Amino acid sequence: MGKKVKEALKKLKNHGYKYTDKREDMLNYFGEYDGYRTASDVQAFMKEKYTGISFDTIYRNLHLFHELGILESTELDGEKHFRMRCDTSKHHHHLICKECGKTREIELCPMEYIEKELKGFRIDDHKFEIYGVCYDCQ
């Protein structure tokens, strides 16, 4: 089990959430995949072992993990995608493969270079993503 999964399980416990084998398996799934996965990807994986697993369980846990900062998420083609949170210390953006969801971190954040254009707007959030096809998927 990866370090991030161990930390995530500890974080769950610290916040008073219970340990379940399903949660551990979901976390391991993300722990072993360096990219974005949809709820439906997770469900497909979980069904192998837990044939009767419910939507509710998948979605509830995804949202919980996201709330706790274990996962980060984005929306691609109308579907939410989740991935294990990158090194939490630094702000970053991603290059995302539309085939496999795998990512590469982008160092540059364009917000640093923008000041004068933001006058009058209250800025809440921003998104910078590059989409394409990674080496392995080409």
Next chain:
Amino acid sequence: MGKKVKEALKKLKNHGYKYTDKREDMLNYFGEYDGYRTASDVQAFMKEKYTGISFDTIYRNLHLFHELGILESTELDGEKHFRMRCDTSKHHHHLICKECGKTREIELCPMEYIEKELKGFRIDDHKFEIYGVCYDCQ
């Protein structure tokens, strides 16, 4: 009627599509709003005049306009948003008000500054958007 709407109607005709009053009204709606609107916004507007207008008509025309480059689109909170295409000549990005959908163009495109990070990826597209609340909505 705005210049862009006139051009759009001409473009429809040039591509062999028919003129309809519904299309003209939809185009005028976008022509008069400098920001993003959802299918449901358009529908609400169109229902005022055409009480029985169908989803199909709204969506078909939105997609057609998008295909022809009359509208540009983005996805916010799981919902497609459309706006009249900005000056088609130059690549740009947007500051988007989450309240009213109105936009401000951003001059800077971060892609210019990124080269070394893209190796091995085939780049198809990118998204740079800033979200917040505009002056009028605050």
Next chain:
DNA sequence: AAACCAAATCGTAATTATTCCTATTTACAA
């Protein structure tokens, strides 16, 4: 102006991702 035909529209059903709800089960603390 009448006829014709492809395009446009209506009305509604189907689809997809997601959320919600209630009854039941389970983790784990006392």
Next chain:
DNA sequence: TTGTAAATAGGAATAATTACGATTTGGTTT
């Protein structure tokens, strides 16, 4: 071991979007 809040199953509900057969209409041709 027992109590209880959390977690889950199973399925219904919602929301945005797409699909499709039947009908109507714009615009061209006769």
